[in-house]
Amino acid sequence: MIFELLPSSLFYLLFATLTGASVGSFINVVVWRFPRNESIIAPSSHCPKCNVNLLWYENIPVFSWIFQKGRCIHCGAEISVKYLVVEITTSLLFLACCYANPVNFDNLSIVVLIAGWLYISILLSLAILDLDHFWLPSSICNFGIISGILFSGIIGFIQIDLSPFLLIFQHTLAAICGFLFFRLLAFVGYRIFSRPAIGDGDGFLSALLGSWLGIYGLAISLWLSIYLAGLFTISGMMLGKIKPGQVIPFGPFLAIAGMAVWIFGNDMWLNILLLNFIV
Ligand SMILES: [Zn+2]
Structure with missing residues (x-):
């Protein structure tokens, strides 16, 4: 083929x-x-x-x-x-x-490879921009969301065992869920701290992850990003590199988690997640 x-x-x-x-x-x-x-x-x-x-x-x-x-x-x-x-x-x-082992797609197709390259490049650009400028440009996020949904359809169309329309539906739904999750977090955060605790960009980036990874991949990468951010902040504070109240961009953690889930697939992370709960 x-x-x-x-x-x-x-x-x-x-x-x-x-x-x-x-x-x-x-x-x-x-x-x-x-x-x-x-x-x-x-x-x-x-x-x-x-x-x-x-x-x-x-x-x-x-x-x-x-x-x-x-x-x-x-x-x-x-x-x-x-x-x-x-x-x-x-x-x-x-x-x-x-x-790479992206869960919804066949890992041997050249289209999946090119899709992965595009996805990684978008995430990397966003991570650097957020690190340097605390900014996740909505234009790049939107481009990422649209290309994620588009590639879901193309990959579904090429692979006989996948339905393009089902994939487009699943990935669009995941993008919406990703966005709403951060809207909810922002709402709760605002109620607790009486000031915006979460940037709008994180919601768009989360939607981007959903559009590429589907709902399970999104859920796993959100968990992983929170875990990584927590680990980074705690160790940074212990080493005296991060001061209490210092603002840390969340975008890089979302981007790293999104890449990790695309490359290693859902199952590996799911096993680690379950292991964490048991231990
Ligand atoms: Zn010069």
Whole structure:
């Protein structure tokens, strides 16, 4: 079948790694320019300090940063290690998508692979924007929600054993539930603290997870995100890195949980969740 691929094929793994690094480079552009209201397509990449347009060999993901030792070759300005980290992370996540086990879809289809890449890229961009600016742009969230529902339909259409309409229905419903869950949390939070405790963006991001993961995947990723955020906050406070009352963006935890559920599937997390209840 043309929609199937062998995840162990070296060519695909290399292709996934290189594509991931290039998309990571694009994500770096998006998260830099989007908050500054700059166009994502034009002008071409330039150094923010000396404004010189980057040459082709300064634009090679991962390698350029390493060979230039994290500095602009024109003015010597430092290039944040964040660029390198984002490119390597995207590369590894794209590779992991080759072995992903998204519960509602067949994990061997090339369409699922591309869908996973898009999903991971959107989540990564949102996580970085929330970390840097406490901002989950609704335009990116909405794009993510629509593409999640659209891909559910396409994947359902391609795979004989799945009904596209049922999948679209399930994933739309999950998106609505994801959004309403945070509306409810926001309402309860407002009643308790008398001030907005949860940003609107978290609701949109939660809807995005629902549109890609379905209702069970959404429930598991919400649990996982709360768990991760709790763990992070407690250990941060114990180490003295987080002060009481400090605002911590929740988006990155939702994004990490959403990626983890896509890559490892529902069952593994469900077992861990049940184990937690028993112990
Ligand atoms: Zn420069």
